[in-house]
Amino acid sequence: MMNPIPSSMYNVALILLFSFLLGMSSAKLSEDFYEKSCPKALFIIKSGVRSAVRAEPRMGASLLRLHFHDCFVNGCDASVLLDDTPTFTGEKTAGPNIGSIRGFDVIDDIKTQIEKYCPGVVSCADILAVAGRDSTVALDGPSWKVLLGRRDSTTASFSDANRDLPAPNSNLNQLISAYSNKGFSVREMVALSGSHTIGQARCVNFRDRIYNDTNINAPFARSLQANCPRSQGDDNLAPLDVTTPTSFDNKYFKNLQSQKGLLHSDQVLFNGGSTDSIVNIYSSNPSTFASDFANAMVKMSTLSPLTGSNGQIRKNCRKIN
Template identity: 65%
Template sequence: MAQAVIREPRMGASILRLFFHDCFVNGCDGSVLLDDTATFTGEKNALPNRNSARGFEVIDTIKASVETECSATVSCADILALASRDGVYLLGGPSWTVQLGRRDATTASLSAANSNLPGPGSSLSTLISMFAAKGLSAQEMTALSGAHTIGQTQCTNFRAHIYNDTNIDPSFADLRKQNCPASGGDSNLVPLDVLTPYRFDNNYYQNLVAQRGLLHSDQELFRGGSQDALVKQYGNDAALFASDFARAMVKMGSISPLTGTGGEIRLNYRKVNG
């Protein structure tokens, strides 16, 4: 991960997003990594992942290295959990103890990926309910949303917010319109945090207070609702955010893991053993 992040700092965010998209679909089981087969359509082409999920080659490299040292011992799901933690830490964020022992899924679900992952246009109530469905509280949802302090997103994900919403700083909207025209340029990338896009810090929450959240779903956390006070707290206290984020990551990493005789230890993350 250190080599990957040095080569491309954005990769820390990309691997973190892969882990989130894995855990929210049938648990943290490495299913997001599977390629399509004759018997199932995987999650890579689900709407939240198509043309945006990335970092697979980094997991490929790590998996190959681990297999050389201890074959059929460490799951792809555990590698993804560890790589996510390291990516955050390498960009200046907190570290935490990753619980290990997950096994890998032998199937994936396109439909679950399409229905279980909150979209960029989600309301606060939708965000709270979708995280609650995975056993995560509103506070943990708000802490985990701080992952948007790093990474980039495509114009198609924030166009409606900068052109149609009123709860946005006008100068910020104008700035983002330079990279995101009213039509066309759907895949144009901009950083989620314009100030420190490659540093894991609490600027995300300061941006929300200033109405400079890039996604509609981001700004929903601070617009007169139940999370306003917590957003202000995190914006004022980087240590509090870091510790709450780390705890929430451990909890998210324990969503419905396959253990014991469930699943398998895949030898290649892209396909089921066989």
């Protein structure tokens, strides 16, 4: 006959099991994560985003890009927001980020407002995720449910940012590989690339294409060369979507069909390859693109989040506590 388990050991086992289950539940993202702890958080973020986009429509694309560049490097943990220090090099000066990502002041302003209302509760990573969604909506794009409960990293990776973020001169295989490494299908990669229906790019990122690529509309190339000479004007800007640059729609894909993709990495999506058919679908069916984009964004925004007791809730998004 087996000896009975002492009640004290049984109670300890129950406590451990409860703690384990509590830890599991706390590690889950949820749409209503701040419903009790900071019920005005989503309103504050939305108001801040709308105000910034009204003042400068380009900011909508910048905030969406900031969220993407955060999540693609070691997950959605606000590591992209950390400033360099004398003893720390963050991600802001990595090749794909320097001169490209912006909107930090908008996130700072939102964080300041939230800290006044509920200090130490809402993470910078969650602010980025919600701002990415609200920016898209502010420019007439689709909405999606943002799951919340991320925490902020206490470190960042300059080398991973250089390695993981797709470059503007990427070929199709490189794009497919970069997205596949993060768990995305080819179709999801094309859908997420459709975010280039808003925003602008610097001359340095499309100069080689407009002077050397052959799969480019000639009048389109000449119109860009006027503002992007061969040897200067690196920071001169051009819209990623020449048709409707401040409206989130499917014109980006129509532009690709006319060989008017601004970046080399845009046009390779429609260049006689495996993704041509997906571009054709999105070009003809704006609602399909909107739905696929929203679903892919939900997936992207949940890449390797820090939850539970991992990371921290930064008081200032630019530095660790």
